[in-house]
Amino acid sequence: MALLGATGLVGQRFIKLLADHPFFEIVALTASSKSSGKRYCEATKWILNSDFPEVVKDLRVLETSPSTLRSCGYNVDVVFSALPSAVARELEPLFAREGFKVISNASAMRLFDDVPLVVPEINPDHVNLIYVQRSKRGWKGFIVTNPNCSTIILTLTLKPIMDCGGIESVHVTTMQAVSGAGFTGVTSMAIIDNVIPFIANEEEKIQTESLKILGRLTESSVEYADILISASCNRVCVLDGHLENVFIKLKRQVDLETIKDSLRNFKGIPQELKLPLAPPSPIIVRGEEDRPQPRLDREEYKGMSVVVGRLRYGKDGWLKYVVLGNNVVRGAAGNSILIGELMAKEGLL
Numbered sequence: 001m002a003l004l005g006a007t008g009l010v011g012q013r014f015i016k017l018l019a020d021h022p023f024f025e026i027v028a029l030t031a032s033s034k035s036s037g038k039r040y041c042e043a044t045k046w047i048l049n050s051d052f053p054e055v056v057k058d059l060r061v062l063e064t065s066p067s068t069l070r071s072c073g074y075n076v077d078v079v080f081s082a083l084p085s086a087v088a089r090e091l092e093p094l095f096a097r098e099g100f101k102v103i104s105n106a107s108a109m110r111l112f113d114d115v116p117l118v119v120p121e122i123n124p125d126h127v128n129l130i131y132v133q134r135s136k137r138g139w140k141g142f143i144v145t146n147p148n149c150s151t152i153i154l155t156l157t158l159k160p161i162m163d164c165g166g167i168e169s170v171h172v173t174t175m176q177a178v179s180g181a182g183f184t185g186v187t188s189m190a191i192i193d194n195v196i197p198f199i200a201n202e203e204e205k206i207q208t209e210s211l212k213i214l215g216r217l218t219e220s221s222v223e224y225a226d227i228l229i230s231a232s233c234n235r236v237c238v239l240d241g242h243l244e245n246v247f248i249k250l251k252r253q254v255d256l257e258t259i260k261d262s263l264r265n266f267k268g269i270p271q272e273l274k275l276p277l278a279p280p281s282p283i284i285v286r287g288e289e290d291r292p293q294p295r296l297d298r299e300e301y302k303g304m305s306v307v308v309g310r311l312r313y314g315k316d317g318w319l320k321y322v323v324l325g326n327n328v329v330r331g332a333a334g335n336s337i338l339i340g341e342l343m344a345k346e347g348l349l
């Protein structure tokens with residue numbers, strides 16, 4: 001596999017998770033022209049609390065182009081992408097056209113009718129849109145996308161609740177970690193001792209992407225779920241881990257124990273197939289009055305499980321809870337790799 005945007009925050013998470021992966025071998029890394037030609041350890045400001053994995057340390061960073069990957073000396077089966085969205089919009093279709101199978105973190109193509117937007121436990125069948133994509137665009141490869149980080153965390157909990165009570169509307173307020181903005185995204189002067197009540201385009205992404213993920217695959221696209229979602233997003237002074245306060249109006253009231261059980265027991269195809277990064281329990285339910293918390297709960301099953309707490313009904317009859325997820329693992333690199341594992345197991349890579 002090759003990794004595009006390998007030097008960034010999400011790129012580094014990919015490297016850490018893929019360094020000794022049983023399905024994928026890292027053979028090529030790319031970044032911007034400022035990094036290409038350098039050894040990975042020279043080009044990257046490594047921010048994880050482990051050293052550079054030996055397998056990538058001395059790899060030469062390549063220019064991000066299909067022709068460079070073709071001439072890297074390996075047959076690359078799959079390309080994971082952690083490119084900024086504007087760059088992805090230009091470059092990823094070139095890779096797909098040239099026959100590369102791209103699994104992308106960027107938002108650029110997530111809402112295109114023929115592009116799968118996948119959380120493997122929720123909508124694994126949506127990967128079949130690659131056949132529509134191929135016939136419509138004439139690409140030899142394809143693009144499958146990983147959703148927005150807050151959206152993945154939210155939808156993992158909405159799916160089992162939707163299946164047991166039916167959902168009419170959802171209000172969600174997020175408290176999002178600084179790592180979600182990339183390495184240079186939020187300055188320390190802006191965020192220390194502060195909360196910023198705005199994240200560009202984030203509310204729209206949560207409100208729309210969730211409906212596609214929870215929607216139904218038709219012959220040539222996805223019929224969006226019929227739920228009203230309203231989001232309000234804040235950047236907070238936390239390194240990793242997005243916390244979300246969720247308020248749900250159910251179609252019919254279901255007792256709390258039934259909802260807790262449906263969250264706890266929620267599993268999908270990744271668990272059935274025992275995929276390497278699939279957490280045995282995608283959702284962990286805690287009973288303490290003050291959990292989940294980012295510092296304590298963001299590494300559950302290597303950051304692949306989300307943690308739910310404070311599940312209760314309000315006086316208005318709305319179901320309320322808090323959910324925490326690791327934005328750079330389940331919300332980015334980890335979910336993308338899980339998509340790759342699923343597609344590999346299904347023979348699609």
Ligand code: NAP
Pocket residue numbers: 004005006007008009010011030031032033034035036064082083084085087105106107147148149179180181182183184327328331332
């Ligand atoms: P980042 O830290 O800014 O890293 C961006 C990467 O892209 C770097 O490797 C950079 O290389 C490379 N790059 C920049 N401009 C390029 C160009 N013109 N051509 C080729 N490569 C270029 O960003 P990030 O936080 O890792 O995010 C990466 C993607 O994942 C974004 O689309 C983001 O929206 C998405 N995402 C992020 C999160 C999160 O929690 N952070 C969650 C979900 C999705 P250089 O080092 O050479 O500049």
